[in-house]
Amino acid sequence: MxxxxxxxxxxxxxxxxxxxxxxxxxxxxxxTGGRAERAVVRLDGRVVAEFPLSSPRRYAVAGPLGETLIEIAPGRARVLSDPGPRQYCVKQGWLTRPNAIAICAPNHVSLSLSGRDPSHDSINY
Amino acid sequence: MTASTTDHERAIELPVTPDDRRIARYAAAAIALSVAEAALPSPLPGVKPGLANIVVLVVLWSHGWRDAVWVSLLRVVAGSLLLGQFLAPGFFLALAGALTSLAALAGAARLPRRWFGPVTASLLAAFTHIGGQLLLARLWLVPHDGVFYLAPLFAASALVFGIVNGLIAARLLQEHPHDHANPA
Structure with a gap:
């Protein structure tokens, strides 16, 4: 040596x-793949709400089955509760990366994060 | 074209200088190393020890940059012929890497030897080698910034193998100084 x-x-x-x-x-x-900066909530594919991922807050969307509750926290977001039968979007937990998406298909709601520039979302994989 | 030896039986005889023999010997060693290295499994295409660069470094140190260019380019062309890669994408990537690292070695050869040894030259060559390859890959093979996603891994391997190859070259030069006496 x-x-x-x-x-x-x-x-x-x-x-x-x-x-x-x-x-x-x-x-x-x-x-890093960029930072997630905004959370976008869609109902039937239309944007119903958009929040910066800066301060914590909750948001409820009324879909055909009932209310989907979205939780925003600094740097991340999740579907807190959903009336859907299988709870896939809830079990996905916190979304942190840009273009990550949680889809509550039965209730027609989706939650996605966007970064500075749009690229592939997580369903591309 | 006039054959140099019309009075002989053979039509053309190429004069071989001692320089040619020396370069051929070194190039043969470099080619053997790159063929041997091709047999090693690689975790990621592009991550290779680059053992042939040890020979290029030794040649640069003891015979100058011009000889290093010959050995490096002969290694790329003949090595790719042996491996069946000639004019395949891998050949052009190797060529781009060799050319950029030779450019860096031209600068490295001018550094004061009291302070900078073969390890610095090896590191410079390793980093510019991956730089040249990534640039060509980005411009030609994968026209998307996604190729740079692999850059940290390539850089990490350049760091490791750059140091290791540089040390081996330094060791060889230290142990066999008489074999590589500078003729200039």
Missing amino acids: KTWLALLRPGDWAAALAAALVVGVSFPLLW
């Missing part, structure tokens, strides 16, 4: 450090 370390000259340490820094910065820079 020592013989190997002896091969490094002072500038090499600096270069390795700089390279490590580039790697360290590249992960958060390229892997």
Whole structure:
């Protein structure tokens, strides 16, 4: 180990450090995929409400089966309760990434998050 | 075209200089390493140790940039011929990586050797290698910014293999200084 370390000259340490820094910065820079900024609530495909993900609040949408309750929190949003039979959108929990979407199909309600620029949503996968 | 040796039986004889022999020897070593490396499984296309670059670094250090260019480009062309990749997308990616890292090595060769060893040159070459490849991939193969999603992984592997290859090259140069005596 020592013989190997002896091969490094002072500038090499600096270069390795700089390279490590580039790697360290590249992960958060390229892997965040943007931040979710707004929550969009739709009923029958039409936007019925839009909230910034800044302050906590609740919002109720009246669909054909009853009320779907949406909860907004700083940086995230979820479907708190839904009258649908299988509760898929409720079980999905908190949505945090831009373009994530929770669909309560029986009640015709969807909750999606949008970032700065639109791209693929989670159902593309 | 006039054959140089019309008085001989053979029509054309190419004069081989000591420079040619030396470059061919190094290029052969680099080609062997890249063929051997192709047999190693890779977790992600593009993440490779780049062992042939050890040879390029040794050549750069002891024989200068011009020889390093020859060895590197011969390695890319002959290596791709051996692997059946010649003119396939992988060949152009390798070529783009080789050209950008050779450009970086031209700069690295001018750094004061008292402060900067082969490891710095290796790191510079590794990072510009992935940079060139990503740029070509973005412009030509995958015209979408999605390719940059993989950049952190490539950068991390460039960091690791850049240091490792640089150390191996430094070790080789230290242990066999007489084999690589600078003729200039």
